[in-house]
Amino acid sequence: METVLASIRQLAANANEAARRQLITTLHEIAYSLEDANDTVHRYGYLHLQTAAVKTGFDLGLFRFISASEGPVTVSQIADKTGADPLFLSRFLSYLASTGAVKEVAKDEFAANNVTKNLAEKVTEAGVSHCFETIGPQYQAIPAFLKKTNYKNPSDEMHTVFQDAWKTDKHAFAWFTDHPGQLDYFNDYMAFRREPALSWLTVYPVEQETQNWDGTRPVYVNVGGGIGHQCAQFKEKYPHIPGPVILQDLPHSIAKALPTPGVENTAHNFFEPQPVRGAKFYFARGVLHNHPDHKVRVLLGNIKSAMAPDSVILLDEMVLPETGVNSYAAAMDLTMMSAFASMERSEAQWRTIIEDVGLKLVKTYPYNPVSYESVMDIRLP
Structure with missing residues (x-):
């Protein structure tokens, strides 16, 4: 062995x-x-407990403390650091060790392993916390919702698992306005997971497309850009390209926007007419997968109406293969279904929507094949 x-x-x-x-x-x-039935019960049945335990570990600062230690730490040392009851910590850490989140080296003595170090990262804390605080209740509500709707594919973004789970008549993004804690986890996760090394900027010919660009015209409009990390990356990589760089999102996101020099932070609802006309790039990352087909058509139609002949829409999204989708992407697909009556899409599905609004998909540039992330170059026909 x-x-x-x-x-x-x-x-x-x-x-x-x-x-x-x-x-x-x-x-x-x-x-x-190798599982028997009891193993399968324990693997599926206690998944909620694993996530809850990890979230508790975040709240205690447990994973960062253990990861920063030069060697094993005792329950007594952890109790002194966190203020938690030693008896509770002994039981709690034993459970975390049994799931691989920490390494048990002796009685009441624990050390960091690879997973502990992963859990100490900001992106992991933001992502798991977002899943636990906001998405988790939706997962819990999926079976009852689907049974109630006779297992029809959801298509109405105002009647989804999300509304049932949170007992609200608001769209998920409007709901965030009244839940700033959940919004912070969401924004942090979206920001931290966007590694510059895995970016559309590594594959798309920005320099070629902006040669002799007229700097009186906007060069880059980030539609639904959150708090502006994509704008900041664009400015950092291409500070010499002339023209305004504009961030657009709803007011509650713009209120938290990064103060990046040279970036105009503006409140805009992309389901209303696009106010910035004739820009070179209208860029949207992970935006359209949040909406069902009929709303995507509206969004693209609004941008189309503002485009000049040389404008380009850049859609940065998952582009799924027709078969063999991995578990991460498949989970994202069902998460989009439950929250927004939306989906992750294949290139054929993207092309159908794009052509429906009178646009043309010119080329797809994959940049992260493992998660199927790609940027689609879309133009007027």
Whole structure:
């Protein structure tokens, strides 16, 4: 067994990202094939508890403390740091160790492992907290909602799992206005997970498209851009390209927008007419997957009406394969369904919507094949 494990570790050490993900999938499949019914019950039935335990660990600053320590730490040391009851911590850390979140090295003594270090990262805390605080109640409500609607594919963004889960008649993004804590987790996760090394800016020919650009015209409009991380990355990489760079989002996001020099932060609802006319790039990242087809058509139609002949719409989205979608993307698809009556889409599905509003998909530029993230170049016909 040790020889097999050593071979797997060596294989993982030399693997690229795609191979690493495939190795994880294969190892999971092997583990699942060894389960009996009781194992399967425990794997599915206690998933909520794992997430709740991790969220509690975040609240205590537990993973950062253990990860920052030079060696193992005792329950007594953790109690002194966090103020939590030692008896509770002993039980709690034993559970976390059983799920692989920390490493138990002796009685009441724990150390960081790879997962602990991952949980100490800001992106992990924001992402898991967003899932726990906002998305989790929706997952809990999915079975009853689908049963009530006779398992029809949701298409009305105002009657989704989200409204049932939160007992609200508001759209999910409007609901955020009254829930600033959840909005902070969402914004932080969207920001932290956008690694500059995995960006549309690494594959799209911005320089070529903006040669001799007239700086009196806007060069980049980030539609639904949150608090402005994409605008900041654009300005950082292309400070010499002339023309206004404009961030657009709803007022509650613009109120928290980054004060990036050279970026105009403006409140705008993209389901209303686009006020910035004749820009070079109208860019939207992870925006359209939040909306069903009929709303995507409205959004694209509004941008189309503002385009000049040389304008380009850049849609930065998942572009799913027709078969063999990985578990992360499939989970995102059902999450979009439950929150917005929307979906992740294949290139054929994107093309149909784009052509429906009289636009043309010129080219798709994949930049993160593992998660199918791509930027689509869309123009007037």
